Amino acid sequence: MMEMERGRVAHAVPGRVRIKLDARVLTEDRGARLQVALLGLPDIEAVQTTTRTGSVVIVYDPEALDTLSLIARVRQARLLALEPPVVDLYAGHQLPLSQTAQGIHRTFSGANVRLSEITNGRWDLRSVLPFALGTLALRQLVTDFGAIGAAPWYVLAWYAFDSFWKLNQAHVVIDDSASLEGESD
Numbered sequence: 001m002m003e004m005e006r007g008r009v010a011h012a013v014p015g016r017v018r019i020k021l022d023a024r025v026l027t028e029d030r031g032a033r034l035q036v037a038l039l040g041l042p043d044i045e046a047v048q049t050t051t052r053t054g055s056v057v058i059v060y061d062p063e064a065l066d067t068l069s070l071i072a073r074v075r076q077a078r079l080l081a082l083e084p085p086v087v088d089l090y091a092g093h094q095l096p097l098s099q100t101a102q103g104i105h106r107t108f109s110g111a112n113v114r115l116s117e118i119t120n121g122r123w124d125l126r127s128v129l130p131f132a133l134g135t136l137a138l139r140q141l142v143t144d145f146g147a148i149g150a151a152p153w154y155v156l157a158w159y160a161f162d163s164f165w166k167l168n169q170a171h172v173v174i175d176d177s178a179s180l181e182g183e184s185d
Helices: 028-039 067-076 099-118 125-143 153-167 177-183
Strands: 005-013 016-020 044-050 055-060 080-083
Touching: 005 067, 016 067, 028 044, 028 055, 055 067, 067 080, 099 125, 125 153
Parallel strands: 005 080
Antiparallel strands: 005 016, 016 055, 044 055
């Protein structure tokens, strides 16, 4: 039996969960063993480990499991000691994503994963985009100090992206911190 590593749910949408572990602990050998053990659990369709970033992506059958039951199953198998994700007060009001929103979400998620892989986990879209917008804002401040005009294209583009991203997130609420303390035995 593998020793349980502590991890946290970094992102969850129906059918897919990304878990972050300490990258120093997720060696190639340990990642391969974890992948085999997770694939041995019912209703798990695919597992990808990225040792550079300490990331484990689990793709599961959303018709058979939800994120909470997947986490419970991984805990019961004593494969990972998962910390609950940050609580979202609005999660109970989440509507299903439209097909268009799902396609856009897949595209941005794929670009985000690829950027993280290329930069060895140093950058992702959630850091590059605000950094780029901040750089553009600084440039605008330097070139037109004190000028107030119409909103530039990049501000409108940011509002479009930010509102889409925030409104189309599938959030998971897990309030299970008390059971984590019992698993450290």
